[in-house]
Amino acid sequence: MKLKDLPDEELFTRGHTACAGCGAAIAVRNLMKVLGPNTMVVNPACCLLIFGATYPYLAWKVPFHHVAFENTAACATGMSRAMKVLGKDETLIMGIAGDGGTADIGIQALSGAAERNENMLYVMYDNEAYMNTGIQRSGSTPFGAWTTTTPVGKVKAGKSNFKKDMPLIMMAHNVPYVATASVGHIQDFIRKFEKAKSMKGFRYIQVFTPCPTGWRHDTAKTVEIAKLAVDTGMWTLYESENGKVTISKKPKMTPVAEYLKPQGRFRHMSEEDVKSLQDWVMKKWEADEKYAQCRQ
Amino acid sequence: MAAQALASSAHSEGGYATAFPFFGAERRGAPVLAFTRIDEKRVYRKTQVYEPDYVVVLDESLLDTVNVVEGLKEGGMVLVNSSKQPAEVDVGIDVKMATVDATSVALEVLKQPATNSSILGALSKATGLVSIESIEKGILQVFGDRLGPKIGEKNAKAARVAYDRTLVGESHGKRELKSAEKWLPDVKELPIGVAGVPMSTSAGAVGPGSFVENKTGTWKVFRPEYDTEKCTMCNFCWFYCPEGCIYRKEDHMDFDMDYCKGCGICANECPADAIRMVR
Numbered sequence: 042m043k044l045k046d047l048p049d050e051e052l053f054t055r056g057h058t059a060c061a062g063c064g065a066a067i068a069v070r071n072l073m074k075v076l077g078p079n080t081m082v083v084n085p086a087c088c089l090l091i092f093g094a095t096y097p098y099l100a101w102k103v104p105f106h107h108v109a110f111e112n113t114a115a116c117a118t119g120m121s122r123a124m125k126v127l128g129k130d131e132t133l134i135m136g137i138a139g140d141g142g143t144a145d146i147g148i149q150a151l152s153g154a155a156e157r158n159e160n161m162l163y164v165m166y167d168n169e170a171y172m173n174t175g176i177q178r179s180g181s182t183p184f185g186a187w188t189t190t191t192p193v194g195k196v197k198a199g200k201s202n203f204k205k206d207m208p209l210i211m212m213a214h215n216v217p218y219v220a221t222a223s224v225g226h227i228q229d230f231i232r233k234f235e236k237a238k239s240m241k242g243f244r245y246i247q248v249f250t251p252c253p254t255g256w257r258h259d260t261a262k263t264v265e266i267a268k269l270a271v272d273t274g275m276w277t278l279y280e281s282e283n284g285k286v287t288i289s290k291k292p293k294m295t296p297v298a299e300y301l302k303p304q305g306r307f308r309h310m311s312e313e314d315v316k317s318l319q320d321w322v323m324k325k326w327e328a329d330e331k332y333a334q335c336r337q
Numbered sequence: 338m339a340a341q342a343l344a345s346s347a348h349s350e351g352g353y354a355t356a357f358p359f360f361g362a363e364r365r366g367a368p369v370l371a372f373t374r375i376d377e378k379r380v381y382r383k384t385q386v387y388e389p390d391y392v393v394v395l396d397e398s399l400l401d402t403v404n405v406v407e408g409l410k411e412g413g414m415v416l417v418n419s420s421k422q423p424a425e426v427d428v429g430i431d432v433k434m435a436t437v438d439a440t441s442v443a444l445e446v447l448k449q450p451a452t453n454s455s456i457l458g459a460l461s462k463a464t465g466l467v468s469i470e471s472i473e474k475g476i477l478q479v480f481g482d483r484l485g486p487k488i489g490e491k492n493a494k495a496a497r498v499a500y501d502r503t504l505v506g507e508s509h510g511k512r513e514l515k516s517a518e519k520w521l522p523d524v525k526e527l528p529i530g531v532a533g534v535p536m537s538t539s540a541g542a543v544g545p546g547s548f549v550e551n552k553t554g555t556w557k558v559f560r561p562e563y564d565t566e567k568c569t570m571c572n573f574c575w576f577y578c579p580e581g582c583i584y585r586k587e588d589h590m591d592f593d594m595d596y597c598k599g600c601g602i603c604a605n606e607c608p609a610d611a612i613r614m615v616r
Binding site for chain 2: 045047064
């Protein structure tokens with residue numbers, strides 16, 4: 042599907058209460074356009090829950106189910122099996138959660154559902170911290186980033202661990218489809234969700250969604266920063282279809298400092314820290330590329 | 338933070354003060370409330386303030402949707418962030434009114450539309466409750482502690498500039514405002530289980546898709562200005578808009594200001610420079 046062919050109807054309506062410039066809102070609006078009305082949504086505690094559903098108001102125009110933080114994939118499993126019994130298994134069950142609800146709190150239910158190859162699509166929108174509760178570090182927060190629980194002080198400055206590689210963990214489950222997407226790459230975004238929709242079994246897509254409030258950047262730069270993340274290699278766009286891994290876009294390997302500069306959460310970083318992050322990016326890209334070569 | 342800085346200022350003049358915010362589940366940019374109580378004696382009351390002496394409105398557009406003078410004491414005063422003269426601001430009653438264009442001050446001094454420090458300078462001028470020197474001290478303390486001394490100083494400067502530009506007068510308001518109704522269904526009206534269906538109630542729509550009645554357009558400071566001539570209909574802005582408030586028409590794009598939060602992504606991403614952010 043081309044951008045121009047996306048339907049006009051918003052299944053995630055305007056009037057939602059996301060911050061101005063929210064990357065997650067861009068992702069959700071558009072992925073719903075691709076997935077269409079025959080979709081059921083399972084959503085745990087996260088920003089998206091709050092700005093898309095404040096009882097009794099809802100932005101969703103499809104069946105929407107709010108669940109506990111840790112059991113998105115478990116509830117989606119139940120719904121998916123129930124729909125199968127009812128003979129309605131053409132309905133897409135989508136679990137959608139933030140990075141905290143996926144990489145940290147929701148990972149055991151997610152891993153179980155993936156291993157059983159349940160028929161569902163799981164989307165993680167990655168804003169790299171617990172933004173809903175006020176910017177606390179998650180497993181998906183990158184090295185060096187300021188959050189309220191990785192404050193900048195004399196002894197330590199920002200997060201001292203590197204980002205958890207969730208897509209790789211999901212690929213290790215040998216599921217039919219795993220992909221990474223970004224709100225900055227329109228065609229790639231549409232194609233991946235279209236492909237996920239057309240397949241059966243467990244599908245996982247991780248979307249990179251900048252957060253102006255938590256990342257401390259200008260609200261107008263959300264998409265620009267998403268693109269920079271891909272260009273610098275901070276975020277690799279690739280997909281794994283039935284075990285075959287393909288790189289979707291080779292990074293330009295722009296210095297990582299370009300990506301860090303517009304974001305307040307990295308402002309304090311020393312040259313040494315920037316170098317550590319650059320080294321990590323180089324190694325990550327090398328590993329991703331080799332992995333893709335091995336999994337042909 | 339402004340409420341805290343005000344409390345801190347009053348405290349530094351030898352009084353007692355408490356301050357706290359109140360907000361719902363909305364995100365950044367949505368309307369919030371903050372309360373400050375100042376007294377010569379110890380403050381024991383911990384509730385929200387229902388009968389204020391002074392009401393400070395940081396966003397003029399709220400006057401259209403919220404009855405800001407609800408509970409205001411006889412002889413109380415309203416301070417509004419507005420470029421208008423005090424007499425031109427209508428809050429529905431006869432009241433002492435002060436205005437200051439805090440958004441312009443903040444954009445000049447801080448280079449961003451954070452009006453909470455400027456408005457404190459204006460409050461000092463309008464009420465004489467706390468001196469501007471104490472306000473500066475309070476801002477340096479509260480803002481400086483949290484955002485660093487440099488930002489603290491800038492905010493103190495913004496307060497001083499706003500202090501000098503504040504206009505005090507009276508306004509004779511005529512408009513009528515009703516407080517919004519809440520949705521309080523009885524058992525028979527509630528759908529079975531936890532499933533909700535789209536329903537229209539006396540408080541407006543509820544259920545799936547009902548957020549569409551929530552007009553978020555009041556959040557913005559800047560709005561997009563669109564040039565049809567330059568537009569190539571690439572649809573990028575339509576995809577990138579987090580609100581979904583850009584509509585595709587035959588030969589142009591339509592920007593819905595009822596929902597636009599003014600983030601500026603459309604202007605930043607437009608490859609043809611057909612969109613510009615203006616105030």
